[in-house]
Amino acid sequence: MTLIAEDVLLLLLDDGSGKPIVDSTKLPRVLAGALVLELAMSGVLRLSEDGEHVAGRPEAGRIIKKGRLLVTDAPPPTDPLLRRVAEAVATSSRPMTPKRAIEKLQKGLRDDVASRLVEQGFVGERRGKILGVFPTTAWPARDKAYEAGIRNALHGVLVDGLTPQPRLAAVVSLLCAIDAVGKVVDDADRRAVTKRAKQIADGDFAGAAVRKAVQDVNAALMVAMMVPVITAGGSN
Template sequence: MTLIAEDLFLVLVDDVTGKPIVDSTKFPRVLAGALVLELAMNGAVRITAKGEVVKDGRLVVSGPPPQDPLLARVHAFIGTENNPPKPQKVIEKLHKNLKQEIGLRLAQRGAVTQHEDRILGLFPTTSWPARDTTRTAWLIQWIHSAIVDGTTPLPEISAVVSMLSAIDAVHKVLPAADKRAAKRRAKDIAEGDWAGEAVRKAVQDVNAALAVAIVVPAIAASGS
């Protein structure tokens, strides 16, 4: 099974350079957000609503842990918190080293190659140039079909599009598409009826959490 986070990695990393096409604040955090969304889509976690004992907008365990070890780790983190966390807290906790972990998973499958280098001969850096672009090409084809042609996407494509919309990166994946129209269509898909009510709430809350998680480090960096 390919995770939503892995699909995002493939479409957000340049096939030739192996570098992300979005900035270093957005990239790891959208991967973390995708893990939370995947757990919600699988029914393993859910986001609380108003009127519950637990405060509104908190992540709680609602099903058994998935078999995938990465998802299981996120599930365990959510389940062992003393106070049910908000999606933003989970994203901030998980995003560190996540791109490296997902890159290694994809490298083991032969989708990318791990390339180690040093900037100015001093600072280590890792890139992930493509090795097998079959999955990436399939993803971009269906994202293009949904965004440009207006077709109804599969749930897995809708999930990827919703995460791209959250970080305003659809035009990065489809650079030839009209930016304004693509952004509007991606938002429509993210808010669409492609999943049940619980998952739609997860999409909304994860997208909102990503917006905050991206803006806060950017403000801190500009003020330093």
């Protein structure tokens, strides 16, 4: 089975050009958020409670602030990318918030996830240079069947009102956080689709145990989404 991050990247790549349909600030961060969210949903990561003491860390014996990511006693993930994320959280010198984890993990992540899609035959890889100088990479679609299945499922929950499974609801939540729902489902009324996506993102698809992690990941992504806007505004 593919990772949630792989599904998200497939949806955010233009099939023809192979270029992302969202900017370079949003893309790696939403992929990092997808990895954190998948680990939380599988029980590998959880958020610390208020005033919690956690043993086995450099700061053992001290109170850990609420809302920090912690690795549970669940079996470690077998997937190498998920395992890398879990290890980064476990070995951090200080417990990380989801926002901090996303910032730390996002570097180079787009290419890592894209390489997995290439290996699976979902996309190709096309390298080139802009103005003959700046290197660029595109990932045009190859085998579209799997992606088409995701898009059909999204149409079912966002347009037809079907109830999503948790995994698909997580995809919707991530797309909603970076304001990309209307770009992915572009054959329906954008306002209605976005409203439905927000209802799903604000729902209880993840269950009470990881609901706060979902909220924190989405909040972190929304902050990241605002960075280009703030930068652009400050340059006027």
